[in-house]
Amino acid sequence: MIRQGKDKASAFVLAAPLLILLCILVIWPIYLGIRTSLSNDLLSEFEITPAGFSNYRAVISEPNFWNALRFTTIFAIVVTIFEGVLGFLLALVFDRKFPGKRTLFSMVLVPIMIAPSLMAVMYRLILNENIGIIPGFLQNFGWDISIYDQKYIFFTLVILDAIQYTSFAFLLIYAGLQNIPQEIYESAAIDGAKYRQVVLRITLPILKPALAIIAMLRLIDSFRTFDTIYILTGGGPGTTTQTIGIYIYKTAFITGDFGMASAASVILVILLAPFMPKIIKQFRLDVK
């Protein structure tokens, strides 16, 4: 129910704080970001001079930018699929009665409540070669492998990301499962359907729209992975695990080139822009 007309003024007053926030923290920063990308703006120099498109040319011709973009894309896709599958399986197991369900539900949600950066500090602790429980445990089996080794680092990061974020996927999928009416399952059972058939033919198709949104949310969020990988590897060894976020952060605050970092941010947004209307549409936002 929407009433319109005579309340226009109050409607505006109520929304005003949000509009002010959007102006100060969105529109103005977008302008600043674009302006910086067109300037020679170095942390080491006081003077800011116009640069035309030279920062854009510099970013486009820099292999590190493309490597970071490639790494981020592959990482985002892999973890989204991995965590989606794990979360779905977990939700299926949870979707029945079993002893200890409530306590275990709370325990499974714990990673959602832990800051990724604090999680990363704990990962460094339990993965530490000398004092960590994981290498200590593996050594019992004679496996003396370094988890940070270039060969395993991608695999390690995927597992660590899954520890942090599978709970998100699980929770959202589980909420979707709760919305499926029980009668559908009962009539399938009467028709003699096997569990596997029920999952593939009934549960999955019903959940499809929800799964699409969850996958997109995870994809967006993993695309901006910064904290965990930055604290764990700093983007290394070399630049092999440099995400686009780490690349931009380092270019701005370690190399000290704001102009180039801003150009990289703008290019990133331009590359993502074609996907945005599609994603927003998926949410089917209505005001009614």
Add this chain to the structure above:
Amino acid sequence: MKRNLWATFVIGVVAFVLMLPLLGAIYTSLRTDNAIASGPFVWEFDYGFTHYQNAMGAAGYDFASFFRNSILISSGTVILTTLISLPAAYSIVRLGFGGAWLLRIALGLRILPAVFFIIPFYKLFTNLGMVDSIRGLVLANTFVNVTLALLIFSSSIKELPYEIEEAALVDGASVFRILRSIIFPLMGPGVAAVGVLTFIFSWSDYLFAVVLSSSEATPVTVGAANFVTSYGVRWGDISAAVTLSILPPLIFATLAQKYLVKGLSSGAIKG
């Protein structure tokens, strides 16, 4: 009825793996330095909680002030986010302000990579004199959380029966009066959901904190990460500090778990 003990076992193993980092930190924080240095499975516990005392100030770290900063930033963000989003959501849903496009813009924000904003925010906050201040980080985190809050509030306002407001309108109540005396009290669950999620997410912020704070406003996330690099290998103290940093959102969110679950699923799925 089947007891489904196998499900308990499977989920138990999963829960153990998910909690392993935290369990590892708690375990290390309770052991003596000597035991930590001798290897991960040397059982020698420290009954004086030395590492916790060190973390809270005995060893001269600034951790107590990081902790205070995190509490101020997170509670400030919860309050500001609610004050901004709740009236706006009411205006959008009930008064037709801006309509769906305003929600779409807000959602667009959620999709833009946060990293795009770090340089403009750094410049803007430097100009406004808000770098390394609690106010600045409250603003930055409000920006991050306002989308989810709008989505949750607008979906819960939609669920409220319109008749109560109509009756109040007939009695001549103003929109502001209705919002304060009718909507806000009925929005308890929505406010709780926004409160718990905003608290967790602003407590978890690292990216904006690392860019916008240097010492005065440093929260636990940045403080703990700096611990690892700057204090070398004092793993006992680090573990205690991290364990303490995790507790506030963990306790809050576990108590408000119902709202956390509802908020995440309504904010994400229904919109």
